[in-house]
Amino acid sequence: MDQKNRTILVIAIAVTVVAAVFVSIVLPAITGRAPQVTLPNVNQETEGESQAFLPVEVTPETVQTVxxxxxxxxxxxRELTVTLFWEGGDSAEQVEIWADGGYVRTTIATGGTVQYRLVGEGKLRLWYAGDQTWQETEAGDGTADLAxxxxxxxxxxxxxxxxxxxxNYEEKNGxxxxxxxxxxxxxxxxxxxxATDTGLLCAAETYEGDQKVYEMTENQFQAPLEAGTVFSxxxxxxxxxxxxxxxxxE
Structure with missing residues (x-):
């Protein structure tokens, strides 16, 4: 490569770097908006294909932003299985969740007992199968998840x-x-x-030392709810x- 072409190449690389810095740092500072992040499919073939998204590497330092x-x-x-473990035994619960319009209704079946929880309008209502009345308490930001x-x-x-x-990115339960x-x-x-497609927790585990004490697995998911599903x-x-x-x- 002659000196003239080498100089042109260096200038082109410099312009590209400056443009990238402007788009990723200067422009967001001027507009007050960060570039939209689109999460890649962990199984997607990317070699030789043009990318319409900004791939985001998931590390302990970046995962909170992602x-x-x-x-x-x-x-x-959706339907979940939640299992609690202790030394010498465990207990599994079958959980069904309906969510719509800020309301979350939960059915928890375990050991022959069925409990119902309904979160909405800033309230948590709780009752058991066969009840005609319910307990009612104030609901906080995390109440719907805990329910x-x-x-x-x-x-x-x-x-x-x-x-x-x-x-990191992982495949879990498909x-x-x-x-x-x-x-x-x-x-x-x-x-x-x-799950990257729903933003919902689809599996979780808790360990105390080497002992697993909690496990949650999502078994079924459907969105949206069928029209006419009642929260009562x-x-x-x-x-x-x-x-x-x-x-x-949002």
């Missing part, structure tokens, strides 16, 4: 990155997920798998009815 970019659907149904017997996994956004011991491992106090380790109290009072249209949460 999770924050996800959004849950407003309307869905489903799952951890409020967005809490990882507030963690010190030093507590995050592992993070779904593309963001995996994150968090080390807590007294040897407790939480592991979360968050045991006395027949209807609080909400689904429209069959799904809208992602």
């Amino acid at each position: 999770i924050a970019s996800l959004s849950r659907p407003d309307s869905y149904y 489903q017997r799952i951890p409020t996994y967005e809490d990882v956004l507030d963690l010190d990155t030093q507590q995050i011991t592992a993070a 779904k593309d997920c963001i995996f994150i491992e968090v080390e807590g106090v007294q040897g407790v380790v939480d592991r979360y798998w968050i 109290l045991p006395d027949g009072t209807v609080l909400h009815e689904s429209s069959g249209v799904t809208v992602p949460e």
Whole structure:
């Protein structure tokens, strides 16, 4: 390559680098908006193909930003199996969840007992099969997740990155997920798998030392709910009815 062509190449590379810096750093600072992040399919073939997204590497340092970019659907149904373990035994619960329009209705079946929980309008209502009345308490930001017997996994956004011991893309139960491992106090380790297409926790585990004490697995998912799905109290009072249209949460 002669000197003239070499000089042109160097200038072209410099211009490309400056443009990339402007788009990724200067432009967001001027407009107040960061570039939209689209998560890659972990199984997608990318070699030789043009990329329409900015691939994001998931590491303990970046995983909080990636999770924050996800959004849950407003309307869905799913089934979970939640298992609690202790020395010499375990107990499994079958959990069904209906969510729509800010309401979350949960049915938890375990050991012949069926419990119902309904979160909405800032309230948690709880009753058992056969009841005509219910208990009612104030609901907080994480109440809907706790009513489903799952951890409020967005809490990882507030963690010190030093507590995050592992993070990457993984396939879990046939779904593309963001995996994150968090080390807590007294040897407790939480592991979360968050589905990239729904932003929902589709699997979770908790260990105390070498002993698994909690496991959650999503068995079925459907979105949106069928139109006419009713969210009602045991006395027949209807609080909400689904429209069959799904809208992602902001």
